[in-house]
Amino acid sequence: MIWGFGKAPFFWWRPRPDWRALLLWPLGAIYGAVTARRMQRRPDGSVSVPVVCIGNFVAGGVGKTPFSLALAAELAGRGYSPVFLLRGYGGKAKGPVLVDRKSHSALDVGDEALLLAKDWPTVVSRDRLAGGQFAASHGDIVIMDDGFQNPRLQKDFSIVLVDAQTGTGNGFCLPAGPLRAPLRRQIVAASALAVIGEGEAAKPAVRLASRKGLPLFHARLETTPDPELAGARVLAFAGIGRPEKFFASLRELGAEIAIEKPFPDHHPYSYSEAEALLTEADDKGLLLVTTAKDMVRIQSLTGEFPRWLAGRARVVDVNMRIEEAERLCERIGEAARSKALKVAGAGVRRFDGTPDNA
Known part of the structure; x- marks a missing residue:
């Protein structure tokens, strides 16, 4: 994560806020309130296939890309045809564009898009709604790598990842801490929580998820x-x-x-x-x-x-292992079936792509 143009400040990850965090707290409170309000905005639109979002509460890496790849493999093994959708951070392409590893570079679509496109169709789009509509023509389930706080596209199932070693840091919002919005305001938009690795730092998020009745999953990175x-x-x-x-x-x-x-x-x-x-x-x-x-x-x-x-x-090379993959895919399947019924009822098209009056 870049804060300014450097590495994320170390004081973000201290369990208790220090003087720097307290000094920046007013800015963090404003930033968090704006982001939380934006998250509560009604989505601008939806697409005809299920949309699964892989997000996090904080700024910085937590393993979204390897988790997304692992989830895509699990879903493909159960008959789905996943397609990835992401913003393409670090690339200049606005999209929507289908990533081609032969003609696109990281300068065009970002590094994460190239990694995802190695195995699955991948769409890069600054506009998540336009990207989702384009992606829906390349698969029957869209996996968003990031975009949890973005309200443009309706999400059918949101999995939020939390690092077990760093958790949500000092609990403050940017720039005083790593949170994009207050944890209590963000967790209401989650469908499931996934704890990555071993450690105790994820406990505040796990407790809140438990109170909301969210399913809890575990995953870990494995080095080849x-x-x-x-x-x-x-x-x-x-x-x-x-x-x-x-x-x-x-x-x-x-x-x-x-x-x-x-x-x-x-x-x-x-x-x-x-x-x-x-x-x-x-x-x-x-x-x-x-x-x-x-x-x-x-x-x-x-x-x-x-x-x-x-x-x-x-x-x-590193890979993500989702420990309760079967249960997670069952939850996503329930969301997919619910989406199919809504789409069919709206007379748009069924989940399998056929017209409603076919």
């Missing part, structure tokens, strides 16, 4: 084993929401991290930065290691140093 990293001395670099999680995963694989290079989320690498990473790794005899999201951004650059960096840096 890589024997070549065991014992290797590496220069690890990452421009994701929480680079420290990536560094911790490398250590779990047995890598010896000689140098850590954290960058802001969605960081647009430059030609000079690619040269500097290569030079430092060469000078100290280190293996370059990064994430899949960083790699697609590097591959979007031109010139010899970015090309060499893309060829030399090793990518560590």
